[in-house]
Every structure is written in structure tokens, then in C-alpha cells.
Amino acid sequence: MLILGIESSCDETGVALVEAAPQGVPRLRGAALHSQVAMHRDYGGVVPELASRDHIRRVLPLTEAAMAQAGVALHAIDAVAYTRGPGLAGALLVGAGVACALAAALGVPAVGVHHLEGHLLSPFLSADPPAFPFVALLVSGGHTQLMRVDGVGRYHLLGETIDDAAGEAFDKSAKVLGLGYPGGPALSRLAEQGDPAAFALPRPLLHSGDLDFSFAGLKTAVLTQARKLGPALEARKADLAAATEAAIVDVLVHKARAALKATGLNRLVVAGGVGANRRLRAQLGEAATRHGWRLHYPEVALCTDNGAMIALAAAMRWQVGAWSAADRAWAFDVLPRWPLEAVALAPDAVAE
Structure with a gap:
């Protein structure tokens, strides 16, 4: 089974080819990615209309590049997967429209994939893939969640952010510091030169007794501290x-x-863009050694949004028999807001 995956949920256009057998871990055959960071930098954040237009320009050349890298002809594709949501509506529609048109032309299924399921399963393409069950920490620009994962489609939400996600806290704090866009990576690079104990900032909900997160108060504390410093900032x-x-x-x-x-x-x-943060990886690594955990990440190139994770999620759903008749209808919609729990499979629909 050779699956073409298209990701267009926000400001990266990703296309990849993943090959899967009925059993075993799928493998990546080819991938191409374009980031819109340079285009959005002048605006200090993602402009949805510009993002959509850029996806239109990029998706077909990237598809050709991924297929050339894999050495695969168009007629060899067995299915086309695309990000159905969550994300920016216009951007999602570009990927969905191209995927379903291509699938219809080839007479193959078009499979809508949940963006976060792609992130959650992305470590299966790494050199050290995990085994079920595991706890997943999903940390990205718009999402911070803890999930118990017992298998493909078997997800139980343990906790999530009640306001800003971790990635938003990075980006908004970076904006306070005048670091530009994208703020998170810039803040992390600057942090390597600073003293983490220099200011007593809050750790919201650290001892709440539950597994929820809150980062809005931290963002406010950073703003307050920056104003106190004034010219000394x-x-x-x-x-x-x-x-x-x-x-x-x-x-x-x-x-x-x-x-x-x-x-x-x-x-x-650990998956999602914030999962590439060096300090997070170092502290989790120390904790894993101390407590005897196994720790898994996607490859750094797969931490950001990409087509490989979308093709992978579709492949792993195929392996457990979770594609539906709708995947062959080529009609599509997109879901800008779509909880991950909504894609959980009924127990009798999952192969053990």
C-alpha cells in the first residue's frame, strides 16, 4: 500500500509518500516540505488568506518532488491522505480539494486525517518507534494535551490546556521581548544565553492535582516583568x-x-513542534533515566507539520481496518475545530 499524504493545515505545505504492509511499521519513501515563515514574518504571524494562496502554489510542485524522490509514478499510488482538520479553514480546503481530485482521477480512496493524530503517531517513523500503550504529550503552537494511547484510534484524553497552549506561551512571550516571528524558536535560542533562575515566574497549575495546563497567566507575568524592567529590558x-x-x-x-x-x-x-525544544528534551531525558521510562520522539524534521505524518496516520488506520466507505466517495469537508477524541474507534473496530 503506497499512500500519498498532503498537509496544509496552517503555514507549512507538506507532501510525502509512505509505504505500508498489512503488518509492521510503515516506512517513509519520499517527502517535500515548504515553510511559509519568511512570507508571514512581516506581519508578525500567520495571515490565513496568504497561507491558503501559498498552499495552492506549492502543493503540486511539492507532490512532484516527493514522488521523484521516492522514484514512484503517479499510477502507483494506492490512496491519497489529507489533513481534514483542525486548522485554518481555507488552508485545509486547498489540501483536501487537491487530494480528493487526485484520488478521484486515479480511482483510489481519499482519506481525511486528524492533524493531531498525525503528530501523535509520527514517532513510528523514527529510528526508535514506540510500542503501545503509551502516554503522549502533544505540544504545538495551538495544542497542549496529554493522551493515553492504547492503539491506533484508541485515545483517552488525560488533560489539556484550559487557555493558551505551550507554543502560544512561547510565541506571545517572544513578542513581548520583541523577538519577531516565529517567536518560539527565537526565544529558545536567546534563552541559551540567559539564567533561568533570574526571575521568579509562575508555574501555573503545577500542583493542581490534575493533568490540565494553563499558560495564559505565565504570558501575563512575562509582560508584567518586562514592563517593570523598562529600559533595562x-x-x-x-x-x-x-x-x-x-x-x-x-x-x-x-x-x-x-x-x-x-x-x-x-x-x-512527545510530539508537536515544541517537542523539538532542547531544554524540554534534556529535562525529560533526565527524568526518564531517573524513573526508568522509555522516551520517544519523531525525528526533528518530523516535529513540525509535514505530509509524512498524515500519510502515516492513514496507513496505520488502514492496517487496523479503519477506513470507511466515505473514503472512496471523494466528496469532502474540512473541520477547523475537531477534537482528537472524535476520531477514536469503537473497540470492536480495532484489530488487536
């Missing part, structure tokens, strides 16, 4: 960046540890 930016990053990472590590303890599991998967 320029000289203390690195310290404030380091303190901000430390606060976010401390909460993520603490909650991940609590989730593993609550579930009795010892395997943690």
Missing part, C-alpha cells in the same frame, strides 16, 4: 527568555511525569 532579555522557557518546560515535565504515574505506564511519546 534590553540587557536582561536573555535572562527573561531563559526564565520563561524554564517555567513552561517545568510544567510540561511535571505533568508528563504525573500522567505516567497515574496510568501506570512507563513509555512517553
Whole structure:
């Protein structure tokens, strides 16, 4: 089974080819990705209309590039997968429209995939793929969630953010510090030069007794501290960046540890763009060594939005017999807001 995956939920256009057998871990055959960061930088954030137009320009050339890399002809494709949601409506429609038109022309299924399911399963393409069951920490620009994952389509929400996600806290704090777009990576780079103990920033919900997150208060605390510093902020930016990053990472590590303890599991998967953060990886690595966990990440190139994770999720659903008749109808819709629990499979629909 050779599946073409198309990702267009926000500001990256990704296309990839994944090959899957009825059993075993699918493998990546070819991939191409374009980031719109440079285009959106002048606006300080993603402009949805510009994002949609750029996806239109990029998706077909990227498809040709991924297929050339894989050495695969168009007629060899057995299915086309696309991001159905969540994401920007216009951007999603570009990928969905191209995918369903291509699938109809080839007479193959078109499979709508949940963006977060793609992130959650992406470590299966890594050199050290996980095994079920595990706890997943999904951390990206718009999502921070802890999930118990017992198999493909077998997801149980343990906790999530009640306001800003971790990625939003990075980006909004970076904006306060005048670091431009994209803020999260810029803040992390600056933090390497600072003292994480320089400012006493809050760790929201650290001892709440549940597995939920909250980062809006931290963003406000960073803004308050920046205003207190006034003209001295320029000289203390690195310290404030380091303190901000430390606060976010401390909460993520603490909650991940609590989730593993609550579930009795010892395997943690970390996925999403924030999963590439060096401090987060270092602290989780130390905790894994101390407590005897197994820790899994996607390859760094697969932490960001990409077509490989979309093709992979479709492939793994195919392996458990979870494609529906609708996948062959080529009619489509998109779901800008779509909870991950909505794609969970009924127990009798999942192959053991």
C-alpha cells in the first residue's frame, strides 16, 4: 500500500509518500516540505488568506518532488491522505480539494486525517518507534494535551490546556521581548544565553492535582516583568527568555511525569513542534533515566507539520481496518475545530 499524504493545515505545505504492509511499521519513501515563515514574518504571524494562496502554489510542485524522490509514478499510488482538520479553514480546503481530485482521477480512496493524530503517531517513523500503550504529550503552537494511547484510534484524553497552549506561551512571550516571528524558536535560542533562575515566574497549575495546563497567566507575568524592567529590558532579555522557557518546560515535565504515574505506564511519546525544544528534551531525558521510562520522539524534521505524518496516520488506520466507505466517495469537508477524541474507534473496530 503506497499512500500519498498532503498537509496544509496552517503555514507549512507538506507532501510525502509512505509505504505500508498489512503488518509492521510503515516506512517513509519520499517527502517535500515548504515553510511559509519568511512570507508571514512581516506581519508578525500567520495571515490565513496568504497561507491558503501559498498552499495552492506549492502543493503540486511539492507532490512532484516527493514522488521523484521516492522514484514512484503517479499510477502507483494506492490512496491519497489529507489533513481534514483542525486548522485554518481555507488552508485545509486547498489540501483536501487537491487530494480528493487526485484520488478521484486515479480511482483510489481519499482519506481525511486528524492533524493531531498525525503528530501523535509520527514517532513510528523514527529510528526508535514506540510500542503501545503509551502516554503522549502533544505540544504545538495551538495544542497542549496529554493522551493515553492504547492503539491506533484508541485515545483517552488525560488533560489539556484550559487557555493558551505551550507554543502560544512561547510565541506571545517572544513578542513581548520583541523577538519577531516565529517567536518560539527565537526565544529558545536567546534563552541559551540567559539564567533561568533570574526571575521568579509562575508555574501555573503545577500542583493542581490534575493533568490540565494553563499558560495564559505565565504570558501575563512575562509582560508584567518586562514592563517593570523598562529600559533595562534590553540587557536582561536573555535572562527573561531563559526564565520563561524554564517555567513552561517545568510544567510540561511535571505533568508528563504525573500522567505516567497515574496510568501506570512507563513509555512517553512527545510530539508537536515544541517537542523539538532542547531544554524540554534534556529535562525529560533526565527524568526518564531517573524513573526508568522509555522516551520517544519523531525525528526533528518530523516535529513540525509535514505530509509524512498524515500519510502515516492513514496507513496505520488502514492496517487496523479503519477506513470507511466515505473514503472512496471523494466528496469532502474540512473541520477547523475537531477534537482528537472524535476520531477514536469503537473497540470492536480495532484489530488487536
